[in-house]
Amino acid sequence: MDVVVVGAGVIGAACADALSAAGLRVTVLDRGPLASGTSAAGEGNILVSDKEPGPELDLALSSLSRWPALVGDTDIEWDPKGGLVVATGDPAPLAHFAAVQREAGVDARWITPAEALEREPHLTTRVTAAVHYPQDAQVQPVLAAQALLSNVRRRGGVLRPGVTVVGLDARGVHTSEGVIACDHVVNACGPWSGEVSRALGAPIAIAPRRGMVLVTAPLPPTVHHKVYDADYVGAVASGDADLQTSTVVESTAAGTILIGSSRERVGFDESIRIRVLRELARKAVALFPSLADVPVMRAYGGFRPYAPDHLPVIGADPRVPGLWHATGHEGAGIGLAAATGALLAELLTGATPHLDPTPFRVDRPGVLECA
Amino acid sequence: MRVTIDGVPSQATPGQTVAGALLAAGRTSWRTTRVKSRPRGVFCGIGVCFDCLVTVNGVADVRACQRLLVDGDDIRTEGP
Amino acid sequence: MKVVVIGGGPAGLAAARAAAGAGADTVLVDSEPTLGGQFHRGDPQRVDPRVRHLANSTVWAVEGMRLHVRTGPADSPSRTGETLNADAVVLATGAHDRVVPFPGWDLPGVYTAGAAQALAKGQKIAIGHRVVVSGTGPFLLPVAESLKAVGAEVLRICDANTGLGWLGRPRAASPAKLAELLGYAVRLGAAWRPRTAVVAAHGEDRVNAVTVAKLNPDWTIRSQERVAVDAVCVGHGFTPRLELAVAAGCVLTDGFVQVDHTGATSVPGWYAAGEVTGIGGADLAAAEGEVAGAAAARGACPTKALAKVRSGRRFAAALADAHPIRPGWHTWLTDNTLICRCEEVTYKDLRAAVDLEASGTRTFKLTSRIGLGLCQGRTCARAAVDIATALSGDRRTFFTPADLQRRPIATPLRLAELASLPEEDL
DSSP: OEEEEEOOSHHHHHHHHHHHHTTOEEEEEESSSTTOSGGGSSOOEEOSTTOOSSHHHHHHHHHHHHHHHHHTTOOOOOBOOOEEEEESSOSHHHHHHHHHHHHTTOOOEEEOHHHHHHHOTTSOTTOOEEEEETTOEEOOHHHHHHHHHHHHHHTTOEEEETOOEEEEETTEEEETTEEEOOSEEEEOOGGGHHHHHHHTTOOBOOEEEEEEEEEEOOOSSOOOSEEEETTHHHHHHOOOSSOEEEEEEEEOTTSOEEEEEEEBOBTBOOOOOHHHHHHHHHHHHHHOGGGTTOEEEEEEEEEEEEOTTSOOEEEEOSSSTTEEEEEOOGGGHHHHHHHHHHHHHHHHHTOOOSSOOGGGOTTSTTTBOOO | OEEEETTEEEEOOTTOBHHHHHHHTTOSOOEEOTTTOOEEOOSSSSSSSOTTEEEETTEEEEETTTOBOOTTOEEEOSOO | OEEEEEOOSHHHHHHHHHHHHTTOEEEEEOSSSSBSTTTTTTSOBOOOTTSEEETTEEEEEEETTEEEEEESSTTOTTOEEEEEEOSEEEEOOOEEEOOOOOTTTTSTTEEEHHHHHHHHHHHOOOSOSEEEEEEESTTHHHHHHHHHHTTOEEEEEEESSOSOGGGGSTTSSOHHHHHHHHHHHHHHGGGEEETEEEEEEEOSSSOOEEEEEEEOTTSOEEEEEEEEOSEEEEEESEEEOOHHHHHHTOOEETTEEOOOTTOBOSSTTEEEOGGGGOOOOHHHHHHHHHHHHHHHTTOOOOHHHHHHHHHHHHHHHHHHHHSOOOGGGGGGOOTTOEEETTTTEEHHHHHHHHHTTOOSHHHHHHHHOTTOSTTTTTTTHHHHHHHHHHHHTTSOOOOOHHHHTOOSSOSOEEHHHHHTOOGGGO
């Protein structure tokens, strides 16, 4: 069987990897260079800490266990640094959140403010409570996507950057470089999945949600975990169009510190907004006062693929036989990619899914749009 | 003007940059790179390359070629 | 009518003067303590008293017609902030030296031509006692002269091209230009070596010798010799400083800001003049500044300056034709030659990234770490993309000049500076 995966970001790469491992002939298309959209704009989060019990957490836990085997010896800067969520106000909501996570299988360890400061000596002393999540990890997302695409290439799959998809019919996928015959098509175009789904005649409600990240100059080791304010959890789950920021601070292998995160629904508008950057800076300095004099050398933005109910969309399109979607992972795509690719391949090949696919189905309320 | 460079008192003139003072003192490098510890001093001289960074009055990451000395400045380099 | 001119070199000075002359409320923002830019360094210029001059000031971000400025000592956390709401902007941010990498170019004692010039004219410092000047273009000559003026012995002036190509072009050069060049020839001719280049620098903690090569027309090496030096100065033309133009959304053509005859860019209200629109020297920059400043202020078109712009651009085009960068420099590189000085990315690392099909700017940077350091690719990005394009062979690449210059934070500022921006400045 021949499959065309549209989108060479980490989700498309993971789907292509799983499909080619299952013995299918895979072609990966991208209208631009490989791994250059959302995958090249994120921090590389592989997180369980920010997820409440439910289908997304199940997908995250499955993904976490699958990632290492997928990349083998390839260096993707895998850093099992662990997450540290800190509250500076009332600790009760964080305590409750961690308790229900623990019941769902997350390693969430309640630690004292003193222990938090021991782990992160530069943290503000205003910390009232903290939870340590040893399972949280980080990768360099472009290297991770490339590692998966290398697997595909090694199995004889074809990667075609610079090819735009314009339609789909019985002959196959119509592209800017002609028709590619195939049995199945996977739409893995991240924030652009809505646009591509319309071109394929099966619209789904995926929209972009913009985020911005500040990058500091390289520093001596200063921040050791992925550290975030407990208010992050609320922002991820919110659907407000207005700007939301919550503090996420972490260092990278290159010594820089990444400061996020913001969420805005502004379409594909790429213009910089100083108000957003100021909010990120304010909250980072509040969490790590010693960062005040550190130079900010870069700011960059990206778009997260956003579904109305904040759940990924993984499965067959009920309207167009042979069309599949794997998208809507919002800011969690790197972390969720490994299990997403596995699930999509299981569904497409008729194997038994390793977890319940129902919550991610394409025909759930709010996802299907009228053609 | 009196300034201190790596703890050593020294004279400076108005309009002199930190890099100017370091070069005048015979220093050609005063920083090492993060990965391979390679020596760095002035390269572009006009604020573009960020090779010549020093610490001025306790604040790190100041471009020596762009910063004018003022009386009492305390300049610290990574050596040598 | 508020016109903001960014950059206090020849183009910016002329633009500010013309805008103020046309009655606009004019602000001139310049990062240096005194006006004149790189060209007039050591010889501070004055501007029309009607112009508000913001010295030691840098536009670090652009939002539409709103410019965010920090004023104070370079890189100081105690700078003050200001937001300028412009009706028109003239970008005159100039250019910096372009340097093609070679083995050892990161050794202390290797300087750009601009550094040698700035240190000689601004600080009265010679970069060394025994110096070789290398690169291409007429700028090498005044640099060599400045070096001699502060006591350096200039052993060689190596131009990788013959440097004479433009002489054959009718009407390319004015008599004044020819006289200027003739003067250099008389004073520096003995050291002048066309079609040669420094292709390697040697030393442990600083440069103590260089390899000077005779070159073929494509810049591959014909023969080489070792020359003992204590400093080298290199410049292969100039790279425009484009981050603000890209942040404003201005269309680029051939790596420069695209402008019409009045200096208007593709973005309404944004004008550009001087080296950001093409490399042509101070006289052309000043003429372009005068035209753009008048246009920005909606004043009368200065016809004499416009005529100068037309003839100056012919000369600039001839000059550019005579000083191309030839691909043979790639053969000077070894596996371990650094391309990115900040992140210490080598030629070999770039090849590995190309092998992973990192064919767009963002993925190429994230795969190889090129341009992710403090200089944000200002020094190396052009060379790196040249290399990547060459190594990609027949494979498709997606590099664009605008992507290389995309730095929404145009100059670093401290986190607390950003955090403390007052509400009224947003």
